[in-house]
Amino acid sequence: MVDGAAGQMSPVMAIALVGALGVGAQWLAWRLKLPAIVLMLLAGILIGPVAGVFDPERDIGPLVQPMISIAVAIILFEGGLTLNLHTLKGVAQGVRRLVFVGAPLGWLLSTLALHYVAGLSWESSAVFGGIMVVTGPTVIAPLLRQARLSRKPAALLQWEAIVNDPIGAMAAVLAFEIVVLRYSAAESTGVAAFHLVSGILIAILVGVAAGILVAWAFRRGKVPEYMKVPVLFVMLLVVFTMPNALLHESGLLAVTAMGVLIANANLPSYDEMRRFKEHATILLVSGVFILLAAGLDFGDLDLLTWRAALFLGVVILLVRPATVLLSLIGSDVGRKERVLVALTGPRGVVLVAVAGLFGERLADLGVVDGALIAPLAFALVAATVVVHGFTLGPLARALGLTGAQRPGILLVGGSRWSTALAEAIKRTETPVLIADRNRGHLRPARAAGIPTFFGDILSELAELHVEYSSYKRLVCVTDNDAYNTLVATDLGPELGRDNVFQLHRENEESTRNSLPATLGGRQFAQGLSYDELASRHREGWEFRVTKLTEAYGIEEFLNARPEAVIITVVYPKGELRFPKKGTEITGGDGAQVVHFSPPKRDSADPAPQAAADDSR
Structure with a gap:
């Protein structure tokens, strides 16, 4: 509660305020596409020296x-x-x-x-x-x-x-x-130099030794899975404080050395630990910036x-x-x-x-x-x-050192129909890349001039050669449902689970084969499976692009092509939407619909008024 006489709030309320403002500033920055750090500094200054609502030294103390x-x-x-x-x-x-x-x-x-x-x-x-x-x-x-x-x-x-x-x-x-x-004449130069060098060396040794110990214990199963993160936190605090007792700030060197060693130890649980630490770091960065800005004294x-x-x-x-x-x-x-x-x-x-x-x-x-x-x-x-x-x-x-200006699509799985899909996507001026572990599966894409990556998308080679910043959507379209689920699950936290899609799995509706919501990606191609897409493609179905106009909007498109499977809608600014089966689809002037449709009839096209309909 707040002390009315002194204007002081309780430490618990103060910490809650810091957390809410820090995370809120980061969320607002994401929505407004502004630098999060700037908003966090501004929030801290407003509640601290400007409004006087929060003073870290007063409200939280030592x-x-x-x-x-x-x-x-x-x-x-x-x-x-x-x-x-x-x-x-x-x-x-x-x-x-x-x-x-x-x-x-x-x-x-x-x-x-x-x-x-x-x-x-x-x-x-x-x-x-x-x-x-x-x-x-x-x-x-x-x-x-x-x-x-x-x-x-x-x-x-x-x-x-x-x-x-x-x-x-x-x-x-x-x-x-x-x-x-x-x-001060308390120390000689030799003693001071020895103190400094020994402090640095001890910090490095402590960090390296702690990293080796953690890697050994985690790899040999000496620590149960549910205790790995708590053990890591406690070890981190020990590694930070021990060298600091000998040489101020040398603990920073120790924890950095410990982190680098663990990062290169090839631990099976490394990704889970790193993601948890990333989440903790977002909270800590938010809190520290709010605290520092709120504690600013304009008099200084x-x-x-x-x-x-x-x-x-x-x-x-x-x-x-x-x-x-x-x-x-x-x-x-x-x-x-x-x-x-x-x-x-x-x-x-x-x-x-x-x-x-x-x-x-x-x-x-x-x-x-x-x-x-x-x-x-x-x-x-x-x-x-x-x-x-x-x-x-x-x-x-x-x-020219950013990813593509328009958000692209990364297709995992090469085939003749995925190459046809990539060609249609490319006609919308959306960047597209096809990745596959089988070189033969990529031949149609290379022949069509589609950018490709040969190798496992989960490999270290992919991290080095695939510019993930150029691709906002990941779509798993291999003929292996289990691999599609693995890729979507593994890369979901990196790209955002809303941006990861996969084909409908065979027999997914049965209780025996259903998976929890935490595994796999979102629905792609309105629920069609690999076999259904491949079969229809062999029968002559085509991936096409239809541009919408004021006179020919999404309703007219749906009425003219009731059988069409809408893959994605590309909006004028490059935003992409992958509609699920049964959901309402929106699209106005300038939007482009990438769809999978039956072969054209010999009779006149039912929608000749579309400005650039079915460009090939």
Whole structure:
């Protein structure tokens, strides 16, 4: 409940408010096709410093910082879980350059910008410059999801963000230790260096050892299935806190190493763990951004001058591009990818959390401008999130580094009738790809000029060579009902269950053969099975495209072709709809109906007024 005198709400109510606003902002961003991070920042600022309804320190108290620290650790661990080494194929050299050359170079250039542009002391500039190496998986992941980048630039940005996060924290620790030596004679240089190096090595060893232990226990069945996620969470907390006791922020390095090792251990339950962690991360990212924005004090921002605004411009337009372009000189990364990565460098919660911590410590040591680091960090996060949130998508489209502009269809299963279907879909200017494990099944498609993928759509090879961002709908049309169900079930969480379809299974109506709703995809071809489609195709049925007009709408089409099986309706903006049998179908001027119809009669076509009817 709310304390009327102090305007304070209970911690439970405060946490519920944070969760509702965070998830609500992400849902609203999805509906409005806006950057989710921008809406989360706006929501936090509105309920915090603007309206004064929620103050994290007042309403939640001393738990705020531990909550943020644990959330950051879980976010980095989940990021490490996404870094399977096979995704490095084709981008390995670029990632190495961005990490081993880009991180030190970015630290140097950021330090110079902080000192000469923002006006900070060398001590504060060196510490904050190290933190600025971080680009932030908390903001990169939502931006990549919205912009639908092609695989190579997305992999570069994702690997750089996750790997450089702990590196940036370690750079800040190194700079801070040097500042401590200067302001305190308590430790010798040798002792401080030993403390730093040993702390980093121990963090890496702890993370690797924990990853090996988890992989061994899960693979050998030492942990029951229902306890795997709880065990993973507890192990994560232990791995994060142990190295931190020796060296501040080294736990971030440990959990990242643990995540990467588990990601490459080929565990049977890896996908389930990763998806659960992704869901947890969405909640945590939402909560952390709301907490940080709501805890902002406008009085702290008053400490910033015009030099802060100039600094933000220099970082976005000079420091980030120079760091990336110089790092990638002579690499195999293409020119367009270099430009996109160079102009994309949003910062996230790790930077704000770590910067606030070190700012306070510098101020305690007597570095006067240490108090400027926290507000400057928040301004940097807000500026980069807004700028890159609104420019990444348009920039990627201008460079041709996104999936297809119109949502495409991925057909799993090659045959003569699926090739005919793909040809009809292609006439609507909708991208289409046919994938099959049998090279012979793809011969008709290749002869017709339809793009194909030879291999299992569930294989690692498919992840490397199929641009999933170009295809919004997956349709399983093989002659194997069990395989169709497997593919639809496995890829459903990735593409969205509403976007995954499969052919009607034989004898599905019988109790003995029916499956629960959690398995398989949605109904395709209005309930026809593979054998029914193949048989009708042999009898002369054809896949056709009919364009609707104001004079010839969907009702006229249905009346003229009562036997037609509507496969999909393609609307003018490229949206696709796969109608189920018995559902109402809508379609107006400009819509195109892809349908499976009997052979044309010799008599006049019953609908000659259709502008481009049955184009072949």
